[in-house]
Amino acid sequence: MQAVFDLKPFRPVVNLSNPTITNISFTLYAVLGVNEKTQILTTFLWLRLFWHHEFLVWDPDECDGITRISLPVKKLWSPDIIIYEFVDDDVSQACPYVYINHTGHIRWDRMLRLVSACNLEIFSFPFDVQNCTFTFGSYMHTIKDVRVSPALTFEEMSGNSKRYLEASGEWELVVILGEASILQFGIDEWDIITFWVVIKRRPVLYVVNLLIPSSFLMLIDILSFYLPPHSVDRASFKMTLILGYTVFLLIMNDLLPSTANGTPIIGIYFSVCLALMVISLLETVIITNVLHHNSMKYREVPRWVRVVILKHIANLICYRQPEDVPPPSKAQEDKPERLDNCSGPWIIQPRAQEPAPHPASTTAETTVAMATVASVPELQQICQDLSELRAHLTSLQQDSERQDQWCHVGYILDFLLFRIYLLLISCYALVIICMWCIWIHQT
Numbered sequence: 001m002q003a004v005f006d007l008k009p010f011r012p013v014v015n016l017s018n019p020t021i022t023n024i025s026f027t028l029y030a031v032l033g034v035n036e037k038t039q040i041l042t043t044f045l046w047l048r049l050f051w052h053h054e055f056l057v058w059d060p061d062e063c064d065g066i067t068r069i070s071l072p073v074k075k076l077w078s079p080d081i082i083i084y085e086f087v088d089d090d091v092s093q094a095c096p097y098v099y100i101n102h103t104g105h106i107r108w109d110r111m112l113r114l115v116s117a118c119n120l121e122i123f124s125f126p127f128d129v130q131n132c133t134f135t136f137g138s139y140m141h142t143i144k145d146v147r148v149s150p151a152l153t154f155e156e157m158s159g160n161s162k163r164y165l166e167a168s169g170e171w172e173l174v175v176i177l178g179e180a181s182i183l184q185f186g187i188d189e190w191d192i193i194t195f196w197v198v199i200k201r202r203p204v205l206y207v208v209n210l211l212i213p214s215s216f217l218m219l220i221d222i223l224s225f226y227l228p229p230h231s232v233d234r235a236s237f238k239m240t241l242i243l244g245y246t247v248f249l250l251i252m253n254d255l256l257p258s259t260a261n262g263t264p265i266i267g268i269y270f271s272v273c274l275a276l277m278v279i280s281l282l283e284t285v286i287i288t289n290v291l292h293h294n295s296m297k298y299r300e301v302p303r304w305v306r307v308v309i310l311k312h313i314a315n316l317i318c319y320r321q322p323e324d325v326p327p328p329s330k331a332q333e334d335k336p337e338r339l340d341n342c343s344g345p346w347i348i349q350p351r352a353q354e355p356a357p358h359p360a361s362t363t364a365e366t367t368v369a370m371a372t373v374a375s376v377p378e379l380q381q382i383c384q385d386l387s388e389l390r391a392h393l394t395s396l397q398q399d400s401e402r403q404d405q406w407c408h409v410g411y412i413l414d415f416l417l418f419r420i421y422l423l424l425i426s427c428y429a430l431v432i433i434c435m436w437c438i439w440i441h442q443t
Contacts, residue, residue: 004055005075011145012053012077019144022079023050023151024136024193028161031171031199032113034120034130036257040087041118041132043197046164049108050151051079057104070097073108079146084135084192088115122257125264126206127436129174130199137192143182147191154178154195170205174198210252210266214273217245218425221277225418229287229410238281245274269432276425283417291410314412 011020025048032042053076060067073096095110118132138146150157158176165173177196182189221241227234249270256267 004053007055008075008077010077011141012055014054017144019147020051020079020141021147021149022081022138023149024048024081025151025157026112026134026195027157027164028173028176028197029164031165031169031173034171036120036122039117039120041114041116041120041130043114043116045112045114047110047112048151049079049081049110051106053077053100053104053106055104056100056106058102060102063102067102068099070099072096073098076106078108080139080141081136081148082139083114083116084137085116085118085133086114087117122264123262124436125257125266126201126203126210128201128264130201132197132199134195134197135192136195137183137190141190143189143191148193149180150178150193157195170202171199172202174200206255206266210255213248214245214270217241217248218273218276221280222422222425224280225414225421229284229291229414235281235284235288238277238284242274242277242281245277249274265432265435272428276421276428280421283414283421287410287414287417290413291407309409309412313416316416 013020027046028043029046030044032044034041056076076098078098090112092113093111095108098106098108100106114134116132116134118130120130122128137148152160154177157178158173161176162173175198177198178193180191180193183192184190221238224234224237224241227237257264
């Protein structure tokens with residue numbers, strides 16, 4: 001046995017022209033972490049290597065039926081198999097022993113904490129699927145000295161990994177694929193095996209903490225359009241909603257992946273949602289300006305506004321104006337005119353010639369006529385005041401009609417912009433969902 005240990009520096013073959021065949025298999029036990037910013041994948045593997053030692057062969061009958069022994073790995077030659085994507089120090093727990101069969105076949109089981117470089121695509125976060133490669137091969141020995149091949153089929157390695165992979169984490173294994181190939185560099189060639197490990201993120205955490213609260217805030221913003229447009233509380237409510245959404249984004253920023261390669265679609269989704277809320281606030285400001293600024297100045301509604309908005313746009317959005325107040329009756333129209341006639345000069349008509357009355361009767365009529373003549377200035381003042389009151393009421397009625405027209409213009413614009421806002425949100429949601437679905441299907 002000591003003679004075999006002394007041959008450790010040499011490859012264990014009788015004929016050095018024969019390459020040593022190394023069989024590789026592994027089981028993915030856990031996905032420890034994914035760092036999108038540094039493009040690093042941290043996993044935990046159970047690695048198993050097989051190779052043949054031609055100097056360690058014995059007959060079990062001559063050794064009391066012993067068919068397998070364990071020896072320190074440091075006493076034997078071992079292939080320098082590495083993973084090309086490894087980017088950190090190997091801090092894995094060492095396994096100091098190997099099993100040796102009486103036929104000379106060696107099995108070395110070890111646990112490996114693998115920190116590997118991986119091209120992470122986060123565009124479809126949190127519904128992303130990552131495809132990382134593990135390339136196994138000899139670091140020093142070329143294809144003439146060491147050949148590598150899979151110890152199990154790729155389907156068996158994938159099934160074993162799915163069976164043992166911890167299911168409580170953020171990631172789940174989709175499949176493990178592989179291919180044996182030759183790496184050529186200059187005049188030398190190396191035998192390698194490339195494994196493609198496809199993992200998928202579980203999106204429940206991000207859907208509950210990011211997408212659902214954001215959707216609720218957008219729904220509240222949509223429902224805020226049902227507040228009266230002429231109310232100042234509507235604008236303040238939308239401003240409070242925007243402030244709350246901004247605080248929500250600041251709190252949830254740690255859950256979003258960050259990388260210099262691109263921005264995830266969920267980040268674009270949040271930015272567009274915030275922009276839509278700002279547009280909604282601007283729409284409220286415009287409607288408030290139309291309802292308060294123009295109507296309070298009692299301006300006449302321009303003709304083009306009446307034609308375009310009150311007629312065509314109102315018909316387009318199926319807006320129905322309230323029925324007008326019925327016109328006043330004829331008796332009501334006559335009264336102001338008769339009052340208006342009071343403002344004219346008063347003429348006292350002489351009485352017609354009648355038979356001579358009784359002296360006492362003549363004296364009473366004379367007294368009444370004198371009282372009527374004395375009260376003529378007071379009646380004239382009353383008629384003048386009534387005329388001014390009528391003119392003031394007519395002006396108030398006209399101002400009220402103008403204000404009602406501007407209110408109808410504001411309501412129609414509010415209905416139109418609300419429907420456009422709903423259309424934009426619906427189209428945006430459909431685009432986001434389709435992009436996620438297409439990305440997941442292609443991956």
